[in-house]
Amino acid sequence: MTNHKQAWLEREKTFAAFVTGQLLDFWQRREEKCFSGVGGVPIHYVHFISAEHQRVILLCPGRNETYVKYPELAYDLFHCGYDVIIIDHRGQGRSGRMLDDKQRGHVDSFSDYVDDLEALWQLEMTSLRYRRRFMLAHSMGGAIATLLMIRHPFAFDAAALSAPMFGIFLPLPRWLAIPILTWAEKHPLLSQTYALGTGRWRPRPFRFNDLTHSRERYRRSLRFYCDDPALRIGGPTHHWVREGIRAGEEVLGNVSAIKTPLLLLQAEGDKVVDNKAQDRFCQLLDETGNPCLGGVPRVIYGARHEILFESDVMRTEALNTVITFFDQFD
Incomplete structure (x- = not known):
């Protein structure tokens, strides 16, 4: 395991060889599965399993x-001694869509995401084969996972949240954006259109991206969507933005229900989610007597939003922090 962790710091130097060799071999051992989510929407997920874990x-x-x-992340976690399950949320990835325009990022209710995740947790994680159960969630997934932990405070032994979406960067001042979203909600056709300033998927050159400093990881991610149009998602709908804002408010309003030990990773240079909402979340947790690790977000200095897809040094710092945190519950 130590040698594997040491390789994290130099992976970008030989990234092409890694992804076409070791990583490809690992990917071929996956188990792809599906279940029926809320409203009959097919929810796809993947599972990496070892009898030794x-x-x-x-x-x-x-x-x-x-x-x-x-x-890549699944490979690293797996080689640290963990089985790995990854969900494709409704409306994206290989899971079912709710609108005819399959590129619109949409959900009828944010609670549908949580219901789907709860169903997967019950399906795969309540088995007695596992001695320890953990959650690692990113961005929107962080809000979904936290709402699940509010419902089920002891579902996981611990959880790590990477740049969780407890607040969204809006293109307009909040005092103007909220009335627009409220007005759009009264017109069903408008509420399901792309939110202001967004549209269908289009490839964005690396130099203009706000997600990562890693050219190799960014290009690899982009290539998945270029090669498989079915994976593409454009901007969110007005309704999705409204639901996302409400989800963050629900999280902050129910912090006292959270009992799961938490680590929160914060990207210093985040331009996608609101770091102030993460600060507030940790402050509220501290006030309940169940502080997150360190009492405040663990800031990954210099990182953009996709911390676990960042350049080697920042990614390694984040991943080592997560693994060290989880390992203490053995």
Whole structure:
């Protein structure tokens, strides 16, 4: 395991060889599965299993993500001694869509995400084969996972949240954006259109991206969507934005129900979610007597939003922090 961790710091130097060799071999051992989510929407997920593992991590991705993007992280977690499960949320990845325009990022109710995740947890993680159960969630997935932990405070032995979406960066001042979203909600056709300033998926050059400093990881992720149009998701709908804002408010309003030991990773240079909401979340946790690790977010200095897809040094710092945190519960 130590040698594997040491390789994290130099992976980008030989990234092409890694992804076409070791990572491809690992990806081919996956088990792809599906179940019926809320409203009969098919929810796809992938599972990496070893008979030697007694610990499992449920990986909950962010908006516009798919498990097809996550094999590198799954590989690293697996080689640290964990089975790995990754969900494709409704409306994205290989899971079912709710609108005719399959590129619109949409959900009828944010609680549908939580219901789907709860169903997967019951399906795969309540088995007695696992001695320890963990959650690793990113961005939108962080809000979904936290709402599940509010419902089921002892579902996981511990959880790590990477840049969780407890607040969203809006293109307009909040005092203007909220009335627009409220007005759009009264017009069903408008509420399901792309939110202001967004539209259908299009490839964005690396130099203009706000997600990562890693050219290799960014290009690999982009290639998945270029090669498979079915994976593409454009901007969110007005309704999704409204639901996302409400989800963050629900999280902050129910912090006292959280009992799961938590680690919160914060990207210093985040331009997707609101770091102030993460600060507030940790402050509220501290006031309940169940502080997150360190009492405040663990800031990954210099990192952009996709911390676990960042350049080697920042990614290694984050991943080592997560593994060290989980390992203490053995």
